[in-house]
Amino acid sequence: MSNNTNTAGSTSVGQIEKEFAPKGSLQLYSHQSVQEFVCSMCRKEKKSKLAAFLTNKPPTDPVCNGCYGTQNVMKSTGSDDGDGEKKKGAISGVSSAP
Numbered sequence: 001m002s003n004n005t006n007t008a009g010s011t012s013v014g015q016i017e018k019e020f021a022p023k024g025s026l027q028l029y030s031h032q033s034v035q036e037f038v039c040s041m042c043r044k045e046k047k048s049k050l051a052a053f054l055t056n057k058p059p060t061d062p063v064c065n066g067c068y069g070t071q072n073v074m075k076s077t078g079s080d081d082g083d084g085e086k087k088k089g090a091i092s093g094v095s096s097a098p
């Protein structure tokens with residue numbers, strides 16, 4: 001069995017336990033223990049094993065799991081803007097009788 005832990009690497013936050021597949025411009029990492037860091041997007045202090053980093057830069061600016069999720073949501077729904085009008089029409093057709 002190989003016991004070389006150096007291959008896992010590390011981020012500015014801590015030692016990497018697991019790398020997830022990149023999504024968009026961000027890649028999520030799970031660290032070997034709970035880490036404290038300040039999210040580079042929302043600027044809030046976080047305590048988590050999970051932190052994401054931009055794939056086009058060295059892993060020095062941690063992004064919290066919440067902002068990572070928001071980025072992915074924005075990617076998948078941001079392109080299509082026509083649904084809002086349809087919903088408006090549906091709501092006005094429903095009468096709110098008590």
Ligand SMILES: [Zn+2]
Nearest residue numbers: 039042064067
């Ligand atoms: Zn954040």
